[in-house]
Amino acid sequence: MRVDVVTIFPEYLAPLDLSLIGKARRTGILELAVHDLRTWTHDVHRTVDDTPYGGGPGMVMRPEPWGQCFDDLASPSTHLVVPTPAGAPFTQDLARAFSSDPHLLFACGRYEGIDQRVIDHAATRMRVSEVSLGDYVLFGGEVAVLVVMEAVTRLLPGVLGNADSLVEESHSAGVLEAPMYTKPPTWRGLDVPEVLRSGDHGKIARWRREEGLRRTAAQRPDLLSHLEGTGFQIPGVDV
Ligand code: 6GU
Numbered sequence: 001m002r003v004d005v006v007t008i009f010p011e012y013l014a015p016l017d018l019s020l021i022g023k024a025r026r027t028g029i030l031e032l033a034v035h036d037l038r039t040w041t042h043d044v045h046r047t048v049d050d051t052p053y054g055g056g057p058g059m060v061m062r063p064e065p066w067g068q069c070f071d072d073l074a075s076p077s078t079h080l081v082v083p084t085p086a087g088a089p090f091t092q093d094l095a096r097a098f099s100s101d102p103h104l105l106f107a108c109g110r111y112e113g114i115d116q117r118v119i120d121h122a123a124t125r126m127r128v129s130e131v132s133l134g135d136y137v138l139f140g141g142e143v144a145v146l147v148v149m150e151a152v153t154r155l156l157p158g159v160l161g162n163a164d165s166l167v168e169e170s171h172s173a174g175v176l177e178a179p180m181y182t183k184p185p186t187w188r189g190l191d192v193p194e195v196l197r198s199g200d201h202g203k204i205a206r207w208r209r210e211e212g213l214r215r216t217a218a219q220r221p222d223l224l225s226h227l228e229g230t231g232f233q234i235p236g237v238d239v
Helices: 010-017 019-026 063-073 092-099 116-122 142-153 201-219 221-227
Strands: 002-007 031-036 078-089 103-107 127-132
Touching: 002 010, 002 063, 002 142, 010 019, 010 031, 010 142, 019 031, 019 142, 063 103, 063 116, 078 092, 078 116, 078 142, 092 142, 103 142, 116 127, 127 142, 201 221
Parallel strands: 002 031, 002 103, 078 103, 078 127
Antiparallel strands: none
16 A cells, blocks of 8 residues: 655654554555645745635644645555544444555644645545544644554555454444453452453353443443343443
Protein backbone atom coordinates (compact mmCIF):
# COMPACT_ATOMS: atom_id res chain seq x y z
CA MET A 1 0.00 0.00 0.00
CA ARG A 2 1.15 3.54 -0.82
CA VAL A 3 0.51 6.35 1.70
CA ASP A 4 1.29 10.08 1.40
CA VAL A 5 0.85 12.47 4.31
CA VAL A 6 0.80 16.24 3.73
CA THR A 7 1.27 18.56 6.72
CA ILE A 8 2.92 21.82 7.73
CA PHE A 9 4.59 19.90 10.63
CA PRO A 10 6.36 16.90 9.04
CA GLU A 11 8.25 16.28 12.33
CA TYR A 12 4.92 15.51 13.99
CA LEU A 13 4.78 12.29 11.94
CA ALA A 14 8.19 11.02 13.15
CA PRO A 15 6.55 8.13 15.10
CA LEU A 16 5.68 6.54 11.74
CA ASP A 17 9.36 5.41 11.63
CA LEU A 18 8.93 3.36 14.83
CA SER A 19 7.73 -0.05 15.91
CA LEU A 20 5.52 -2.10 13.61
CA ILE A 21 4.65 0.76 11.23
CA GLY A 22 8.39 1.41 10.77
CA LYS A 23 8.94 -2.30 10.20
CA ALA A 24 6.13 -2.46 7.61
CA ARG A 25 7.86 0.41 5.78
CA ARG A 26 11.28 -1.26 5.90
CA THR A 27 9.89 -4.57 4.60
CA GLY A 28 8.06 -2.82 1.75
CA ILE A 29 4.53 -3.75 2.89
CA LEU A 30 3.93 -0.02 3.39
CA GLU A 31 5.40 2.69 1.15
CA LEU A 32 4.90 5.92 3.12
CA ALA A 33 6.11 9.47 2.49
CA VAL A 34 5.54 12.63 4.55
CA HIS A 35 5.47 15.96 2.67
CA ASP A 36 5.65 19.59 3.80
CA LEU A 37 2.67 21.50 2.37
CA ARG A 38 4.92 24.58 2.07
CA THR A 39 6.71 22.79 -0.80
CA TRP A 40 3.70 23.86 -2.87
CA THR A 41 3.82 27.57 -1.90
CA HIS A 42 5.51 30.19 -4.12
CA ASP A 43 5.56 33.40 -2.07
CA VAL A 44 8.56 34.44 0.03
CA HIS A 45 6.65 33.82 3.29
CA ARG A 46 5.44 30.37 2.12
CA THR A 47 1.91 31.34 3.17
CA VAL A 48 -0.63 28.54 3.75
CA ASP A 49 -3.43 30.37 5.59
CA ASP A 50 -5.63 33.46 5.51
CA THR A 51 -8.59 35.02 7.34
CA PRO A 52 -12.00 33.34 7.01
CA TYR A 53 -14.67 34.77 4.68
CA GLY A 54 -17.70 35.67 6.77
CA GLY A 55 -15.52 36.59 9.72
CA GLY A 56 -14.81 34.76 12.94
CA PRO A 57 -11.71 33.78 14.87
CA GLY A 58 -8.67 31.93 13.56
CA MET A 59 -7.34 31.25 10.10
CA VAL A 60 -8.31 28.97 7.20
CA MET A 61 -5.89 27.08 4.95
CA ARG A 62 -5.79 28.62 1.45
CA PRO A 63 -6.73 26.33 -1.44
CA GLU A 64 -3.82 26.93 -3.88
CA PRO A 65 -1.03 24.93 -2.16
CA TRP A 66 -3.39 22.00 -1.55
CA GLY A 67 -4.60 22.06 -5.18
CA GLN A 68 -1.05 21.93 -6.57
CA CYS A 69 -0.07 19.30 -4.01
CA PHE A 70 -2.94 17.02 -5.07
CA ASP A 71 -2.10 17.63 -8.77
CA ASP A 72 1.36 16.19 -7.99
CA LEU A 73 0.46 13.37 -5.57
CA ALA A 74 -3.03 12.13 -6.48
CA SER A 75 -4.47 9.97 -9.25
CA PRO A 76 -8.04 8.71 -9.85
CA SER A 77 -7.29 5.63 -7.69
CA THR A 78 -6.24 7.82 -4.72
CA HIS A 79 -8.38 7.85 -1.59
CA LEU A 80 -8.06 11.31 -0.02
CA VAL A 81 -8.53 11.19 3.77
CA VAL A 82 -9.07 14.50 5.56
CA PRO A 83 -8.95 14.32 9.37
CA THR A 84 -11.36 16.86 10.85
CA PRO A 85 -13.61 17.05 13.91
CA ALA A 86 -16.40 17.63 11.34
CA GLY A 87 -15.82 14.20 9.74
CA ALA A 88 -17.55 10.84 10.10
CA PRO A 89 -16.42 8.78 13.11
CA PHE A 90 -13.31 6.68 12.37
CA THR A 91 -14.17 3.06 13.16
CA GLN A 92 -12.67 -0.42 12.77
CA ASP A 93 -14.92 -0.86 9.70
CA LEU A 94 -13.32 2.23 8.10
CA ALA A 95 -9.85 0.97 9.06
CA ARG A 96 -10.65 -2.31 7.28
CA ALA A 97 -11.90 -0.46 4.19
CA PHE A 98 -8.83 1.82 4.11
CA SER A 99 -6.52 -1.19 4.46
CA SER A 100 -7.54 -2.44 1.01
CA ASP A 101 -7.05 0.93 -0.75
CA PRO A 102 -3.98 1.02 -3.02
CA HIS A 103 -3.21 4.69 -2.22
CA LEU A 104 -4.18 6.81 0.80
CA LEU A 105 -3.42 10.54 0.74
CA PHE A 106 -3.82 12.30 4.10
CA ALA A 107 -4.34 16.08 4.14
CA CYS A 108 -3.63 17.46 7.60
CA GLY A 109 -5.48 20.68 8.29
CA ARG A 110 -4.44 23.12 11.01
CA TYR A 111 -6.07 26.29 12.27
CA GLU A 112 -9.83 26.35 11.60
CA GLY A 113 -9.47 23.87 8.72
CA ILE A 114 -8.98 23.79 4.95
CA ASP A 115 -10.95 25.89 2.42
CA GLN A 116 -13.91 23.59 1.59
CA ARG A 117 -13.34 24.01 -2.18
CA VAL A 118 -10.19 21.87 -1.83
CA ILE A 119 -12.29 18.91 -0.65
CA ASP A 120 -15.13 19.62 -3.12
CA HIS A 121 -12.72 19.85 -6.08
CA ALA A 122 -10.81 16.72 -5.05
CA ALA A 123 -14.13 14.83 -4.80
CA THR A 124 -14.66 15.38 -8.57
CA ARG A 125 -11.50 13.40 -9.34
CA MET A 126 -10.97 10.88 -6.48
CA ARG A 127 -12.61 9.24 -3.46
CA VAL A 128 -12.67 11.56 -0.43
CA SER A 129 -13.40 10.76 3.23
CA GLU A 130 -13.53 13.29 6.07
CA VAL A 131 -12.91 11.39 9.32
CA SER A 132 -13.03 12.33 13.00
CA LEU A 133 -11.40 10.57 15.95
CA GLY A 134 -14.17 11.52 18.35
CA ASP A 135 -16.07 14.33 19.97
CA TYR A 136 -13.25 16.65 20.99
CA VAL A 137 -11.07 19.18 19.16
CA LEU A 138 -7.36 18.76 18.36
CA PHE A 139 -4.99 21.41 17.00
CA GLY A 140 -4.72 19.57 13.70
CA GLY A 141 -5.00 16.31 11.79
CA GLU A 142 -1.47 14.97 12.43
CA VAL A 143 -2.27 12.86 15.51
CA ALA A 144 -5.34 11.52 13.72
CA VAL A 145 -3.07 10.31 10.91
CA LEU A 146 -0.96 8.44 13.49
CA VAL A 147 -4.12 6.83 14.85
CA VAL A 148 -5.57 5.91 11.46
CA MET A 149 -2.24 4.57 10.18
CA GLU A 150 -1.79 2.41 13.27
CA ALA A 151 -5.30 0.96 12.86
CA VAL A 152 -4.80 0.41 9.11
CA THR A 153 -1.21 -0.93 9.14
CA ARG A 154 -1.97 -3.74 11.59
CA LEU A 155 -4.63 -5.00 9.13
CA LEU A 156 -2.17 -5.24 6.20
CA PRO A 157 -1.28 -8.84 5.28
CA GLY A 158 2.10 -9.80 6.75
CA VAL A 159 2.20 -7.16 9.50
CA LEU A 160 0.83 -9.22 12.41
CA GLY A 161 2.57 -12.54 12.98
CA ASN A 162 -0.43 -14.47 14.24
CA ALA A 163 -3.55 -14.09 12.05
CA ASP A 164 -5.66 -15.28 15.03
CA SER A 165 -4.86 -12.07 16.89
CA LEU A 166 -6.96 -10.21 14.31
CA VAL A 167 -10.18 -12.16 14.64
CA GLU A 168 -11.22 -12.02 18.28
CA GLU A 169 -10.41 -8.44 19.20
CA SER A 170 -12.34 -5.61 20.71
CA HIS A 171 -14.68 -3.96 18.23
CA SER A 172 -14.46 -6.46 15.38
CA ALA A 173 -17.48 -8.17 16.95
CA GLY A 174 -19.14 -5.06 18.42
CA VAL A 175 -18.34 -6.38 21.91
CA LEU A 176 -15.31 -5.42 24.02
CA GLU A 177 -12.61 -7.94 24.93
CA ALA A 178 -12.59 -9.73 28.27
CA PRO A 179 -9.78 -8.76 30.68
CA MET A 180 -6.48 -10.64 30.20
CA TYR A 181 -4.03 -12.05 32.76
CA THR A 182 -0.53 -13.53 32.76
CA LYS A 183 1.88 -14.92 35.36
CA PRO A 184 2.28 -14.83 38.32
CA PRO A 185 -1.01 -16.49 39.39
CA THR A 186 -1.13 -14.31 42.52
CA TRP A 187 0.16 -10.73 42.58
CA ARG A 188 -0.21 -8.33 45.53
CA GLY A 189 -2.91 -10.58 46.93
CA LEU A 190 -4.92 -10.59 43.67
CA ASP A 191 -5.60 -13.97 41.99
CA VAL A 192 -6.02 -14.71 38.30
CA PRO A 193 -9.65 -15.92 37.85
CA GLU A 194 -9.70 -19.68 38.53
CA VAL A 195 -11.54 -20.50 35.28
CA LEU A 196 -8.57 -19.28 33.18
CA ARG A 197 -6.31 -21.82 34.92
CA SER A 198 -8.84 -24.68 34.65
CA GLY A 199 -7.75 -25.90 31.21
CA ASP A 200 -11.46 -26.21 30.23
CA HIS A 201 -11.45 -24.34 26.90
CA GLY A 202 -15.23 -24.38 26.47
CA LYS A 203 -15.69 -22.91 29.93
CA ILE A 204 -12.97 -20.32 29.28
CA ALA A 205 -14.61 -19.24 26.01
CA ARG A 206 -17.98 -18.84 27.74
CA TRP A 207 -16.39 -16.86 30.61
CA ARG A 208 -14.62 -14.52 28.18
CA ARG A 209 -17.81 -13.95 26.17
CA GLU A 210 -19.71 -13.09 29.35
CA GLU A 211 -16.97 -10.82 30.76
CA GLY A 212 -16.75 -9.06 27.38
CA LEU A 213 -20.49 -8.43 27.44
CA ARG A 214 -20.34 -7.26 31.07
CA ARG A 215 -17.54 -4.85 30.22
CA THR A 216 -19.40 -3.60 27.16
CA ALA A 217 -22.55 -2.97 29.23
CA ALA A 218 -20.48 -1.03 31.79
CA GLN A 219 -18.20 1.00 29.47
CA ARG A 220 -20.04 1.14 26.14
CA PRO A 221 -23.78 0.49 26.57
CA ASP A 222 -24.29 2.18 23.16
CA LEU A 223 -22.72 -0.90 21.49
CA LEU A 224 -25.48 -3.11 22.95
CA SER A 225 -28.46 -0.96 21.94
CA HIS A 226 -29.33 -3.46 19.18
CA LEU A 227 -30.09 -5.99 21.97
CA GLU A 228 -32.75 -3.77 23.56
CA GLY A 229 -36.14 -5.47 23.63
CA THR A 230 -34.73 -8.81 22.37
CA GLY A 231 -34.81 -10.36 25.86
CA PHE A 232 -31.04 -11.02 25.61
CA GLN A 233 -29.63 -11.42 29.13
CA ILE A 234 -26.13 -10.82 30.45
CA PRO A 235 -25.74 -12.53 33.83
CA GLY A 236 -25.55 -9.83 36.50
CA VAL A 237 -26.23 -6.96 34.07
CA ASP A 238 -29.39 -4.98 33.23
CA VAL A 239 -29.10 -3.83 29.58
CL1 6GU B 1 -9.52 14.00 12.85
N1 6GU B 1 -8.91 16.44 13.63
C1 6GU B 1 -8.94 17.46 14.50
N2 6GU B 1 -8.31 18.59 14.21
N3 6GU B 1 -9.63 17.41 15.64
C2 6GU B 1 -10.25 16.27 15.90
C3 6GU B 1 -10.24 15.18 15.05
C4 6GU B 1 -9.55 15.30 13.91
N4 6GU B 1 -10.98 14.19 15.60
C5 6GU B 1 -11.42 14.67 16.74
N5 6GU B 1 -10.99 15.92 16.94
